[in-house]
Amino acid sequence: xEITAAVAHKPLADFTIQTLxxxxxxxxxxxxxxxxxxxxxxxLAAREGIVPIAMxxxxxHEGAGEVLEVGEGVTKVxxxxxxxxxxxxxxxxxxxxxxxxAYCYEFLVRNYAGGRLDGSAPITSPDGSPIQxxxxxxxxxxxxxxxxxxxxxxxxxxxxxxxxxxLGCGIQTGAGAVMNSMAAHAGSxxxxxxxxxxxxxxxxxxxxxxxxxxxxxxxxxxxxALALELGATHALDPAAxxxxxxxxxxxxxxxxxxxxxxxxxxxxxxxxGAMAPHAALGLVGVPSDPTAAIGLSLMQAMIIGIKLxxxxxxxxVPDEFIPRLAALHRDGRFPFDKMITKFPFDQINEAxxxxxxxxxxxxxxxxx
Numbered sequence: 001x002e003i004t005a006a007v008a009h010k011p012l013a014d015f016t017i018q019t020l021x022x023x024x025x026x027x028x029x030x031x032x033x034x035x036x037x038x039x040x041x042x043x044l045a046a047r048e049g050i051v052p053i054a055m056x057x058x059x060x061h062e063g064a065g066e067v068l069e070v071g072e073g074v075t076k077v078x079x080x081x082x083x084x085x086x087x088x089x090x091x092x093x094x095x096x097x098x099x100x101x102a103y104c105y106e107f108l109v110r111n112y113a114g115g116r117l118d119g120s121a122p123i124t125s126p127d128g129s130p131i132q133x134x135x136x137x138x139x140x141x142x143x144x145x146x147x148x149x150x151x152x153x154x155x156x157x158x159x160x161x162x163x164x165x166x167l168g169c170g171i172q173t174g175a176g177a178v179m180n181s182m183a184a185h186a187g188s189x190x191x192x193x194x195x196x197x198x199x200x201x202x203x204x205x206x207x208x209x210x211x212x213x214x215x216x217x218x219x220x221x222x223x224x225a226l227a228l229e230l231g232a233t234h235a236l237d238p239a240a241x242x243x244x245x246x247x248x249x250x251x252x253x254x255x256x257x258x259x260x261x262x263x264x265x266x267x268x269x270x271x272x273g274a275m276a277p278h279a280a281l282g283l284v285g286v287p288s289d290p291t292a293a294i295g296l297s298l299m300q301a302m303i304i305g306i307k308l309x310x311x312x313x314x315x316x317v318p319d320e321f322i323p324r325l326a327a328l329h330r331d332g333r334f335p336f337d338k339m340i341t342k343f344p345f346d347q348i349n350e351a352x353x354x355x356x357x358x359x360x361x362x363x364x365x366x367x368x
Contacts (some may be wrong), residue, residue: 003021004018005018005058005123006348013047020124020125026071028071029146029147031067032063033065033068035161036162036163036364037364038169038364039365040170046059047059051112052112057133058141062166062168064084065083067083067152068144070149082161083147083152083154084152085140085151085152086169087102088110088150089107093105101318102312102315103312113134122146123142137151143345156326159326162364163337164322165364167336172314173284174202175202176313177284179205180314185209188211189214189215190255192206193216193260197361204231213250215255217238218235218237219239224237234250253277254277257279258274259284260281260284261285263288265293272306277304279304279307280309281309283311284312339362341364342365343364343366348365
């Protein structure tokens with residue numbers, strides 16, 4: 001079928017809106033009309049060449065829409081269902097079978113290979129040449145996407161499709177880091193470093209978990225204000241002084257949970273001095289230098305009892321966690337919509353630039 005898609009042709013260049021061809025769904029696949037798609041840092045990292053994917057490519061991995069058709073063997077959803085799209089996984093490896101699909105043994109090939117497992121491309125140009133696609137099992141920077149039964153999540157009939165796309169990755173990652181990975185307990189203290197969409201989702205997760213003190217570290221005043229609106233109890237400016245001193249002025253013993261979304265080694269190292277005994281440190285920030293490391297004293301780690309978590313997708317089981325977040329939002333307990341700014345789909349480049357200028361926390365591209 002003919003679709004409209006935003007295509008990345010070379011690193012750092014603008015996306016171009018093009019007409020392409022999309023396959024009919026094969027066995028196990030689901031054809032989705034995309035209503036909206038979140039714009040995630042991972043998409044930009046792929047476009048910039050940090051995530052190795054050949055070009056031209058159709059990216060996008062936070063899609064939401066309506067099922068049009070299902071392939072042979074699909075039973076989870078049917079035509080007409082509202083769905084959110086998330087990461088792909090095999091469903092049969094050791095990690096998938098124990099409820100850790102984000103650590104699927106085939107995660108890289110199923111999400112970053114640029115095509116199906118058999119090497120075919122679901123999307124082609126009008127002349128029949130293949131386009132790198134199946135990004136995160138979906139490539140939802142398009143009017144329509146082919147997903148797999150594993151990475152399609154059925155939503156309630158009243159789900160707002162113009163909002164829920166980011167639940168498939170960024171919001172799921174931030175909230176899940178606090179709610180699932182570190183499982184912050186009621187009455188605890190939480191430090192969130194970075195108030196982008198993932199960090200703010202962590203704040204919302206802390207509110208849901210009942211954390212009594214939620215501290216956010218963020219250089220932009222507007223994002224500090226938004227963090228407070230979403231439930232943070234304190235918002236710190238890194239320029240105001242030593243992080244450990246600022247945190248201990250609020251919680252003298254130190255915080256019990258630290259969630260880093262910055263990927264900046266110096267920031268992570270500074271947080272070590274702000275930790276309470278037996279604190280947890282969760283890491284999701286992607287460093288600009290893939291060889292970056294932090295200096296962690298083994299004696300300090302042992303004496304304090306630091307628990308270190310490297311976190312992918314918030315340790316979520318998407319079929320359970322995404323509907324839970326959507327229900328919390330419906331009930332007014334997870335207002336992630338306050339961090340979203342909507343753009344028409346064909347303004348994808350304008351949305352990216354608005355994000356770079358700090359005018360937007362989370363951009364969502366919406367189809368008419």
